[in-house]
Amino acid sequence: MEYQRLVVVGGGQMGRALLCGMLDNGVIPESAAQVVEPSKTSRNWWQENRPKVHVTEDLKTAIPSADLVLLAVKPAMISKVAKQSPNAWDGKLVISIAAGIRMNTLCDLICHNRIIRVMPNTPCLVGEGASAYCCGQSVTSEDRSWIDSALGSVGMAVEVDEGQMDAVTGLSGSGPAYVCLMIEGLADGGVFAGLPRDLATKLATQTVLGTAKMIAETGRHPAELKDAVASPGGTTIAGLRSLEQNRLRAGLMDAVIASAERSRELG
Numbered sequence: 001m002e003y004q005r006l007v008v009v010g011g012g013q014m015g016r017a018l019l020c021g022m023l024d025n026g027v028i029p030e031s032a033a034q035v036v037e038p039s040k041t042s043r044n045w046w047q048e049n050r051p052k053v054h055v056t057e058d059l060k061t062a063i064p065s066a067d068l069v070l071l072a073v074k075p076a077m078i079s080k081v082a083k084q085s086p087n088a089w090d091g092k093l094v095i096s097i098a099a100g101i102r103m104n105t106l107c108d109l110i111c112h113n114r115i116i117r118v119m120p121n122t123p124c125l126v127g128e129g130a131s132a133y134c135c136g137q138s139v140t141s142e143d144r145s146w147i148d149s150a151l152g153s154v155g156m157a158v159e160v161d162e163g164q165m166d167a168v169t170g171l172s173g174s175g176p177a178y179v180c181l182m183i184e185g186l187a188d189g190g191v192f193a194g195l196p197r198d199l200a201t202k203l204a205t206q207t208v209l210g211t212a213k214m215i216a217e218t219g220r221h222p223a224e225l226k227d228a229v230a231s232p233g234g235t236t237i238a239g240l241r242s243l244e245q246n247r248l249r250a251g252l253m254d255a256v257i258a259s260a261e262r263s264r265e266l267g
């Protein structure tokens with residue numbers, strides 16, 4: 001199936017990361033994309049950065065022209081958006097990225113179940129996203145192929161059971177924030193140890209990027225690669241001891257669990 005027009009409702013952080021990633025990767029041409037956005041600042045951002053994307057405040061006129069609609073508003077706004085344009089959702093593939101909002105709820109709101117729930121993450125903006133999705137009962141095989149290749153064009157995409165979506169949200173949906181905190185902390189350590197801020201941030205970023213790539217490309221267990229860095233009586237094992245004393249791993253587990261619980265509450 002050819003999808004002619006994509007309407008993104010909510011052109012904020014994640015709507016931007018996903019749509020820009022898809023535009024950059026040729027999933028959809030700029031002229032076929034429309035963004036519905038009430039915030040003037042955000043509309044200005046689209047007009048300055050993606051002038052060919054049509055931007056409007058008017059949901060009611062945008063939806064009828066769409067073949068597929070990406071709901072990228074905050075979870076608390078989903079119901080309002082759906083009710084703002086009743087009967088307009090028929091015949092459209094609806095994709096929701098709202099954390100915690102369940103398929104049943106979406107289905108009740110838009111009165112059909114040709115719905116795909118997606119949990120993406122912000123690295124979609126640079127083609128390195130990690131997205132999971134689950135499909136409603138009326139999703140066609142063409143819809144499924146489209147979402148798989150659209151998300152795949154901006155990173156990795158995996159289909160999961162809906163029951164796994166809260167855990168995915170806790171891990172990869174929220175994860176970029178935890179990694180940013182880690183990079184910030186590593187850079188702060190470098191600054192404390194005497195490096196200029198710019199250099200410390202560059203080294204911290206490349207260390208995280210390189211390590212992630214090494215794990216992904218070698219398929220080796222992170223513990224094995226960690227052991228390869230730590231010489232007996234050396235510098236790394238001193239650092240690792242400090243991290244264990246400060247419960248880094250338990251802290252990361254707690255963060256993922258807290259986020260997954262919050263996702264469950266939002267539903």
Ligand SMILES: NC(=O)C1=CN([C@@H]2O[C@H](COP(=O)(O)OP(=O)(O)OC[C@H]3O[C@@H](n4cnc5c(N)ncnc54)[C@H](OP(=O)(O)O)[C@@H]3O)[C@@H](O)[C@H]2O)C=CC1
Nearest residue numbers: 010012013014015036037039072073074075097098099120
């Ligand atoms: N940020 C992330 O890393 C991720 C977010 N998500 C999900 O993505 C969704 C969006 O989050 P995020 O991008 O961070 O949020 P943002 O606040 O950055 O973006 C949401 C945008 O929607 C706009 N908006 C509000 N009401 C409407 C409306 N009625 N019609 C159209 N647009 C509207 C907001 O405008 P205004 O500011 O004026 O209210 C805002 O610009 C959420 O449901 C979140 O759970 C999923 C995965 C990761």
Ligand SMILES: O=C(O)[C@@H]1CCC=N1
Nearest residue numbers: 098099169173174175
């Ligand atoms: O913080 C949030 O609620 C959203 C969902 C996943 C990442 N950000």
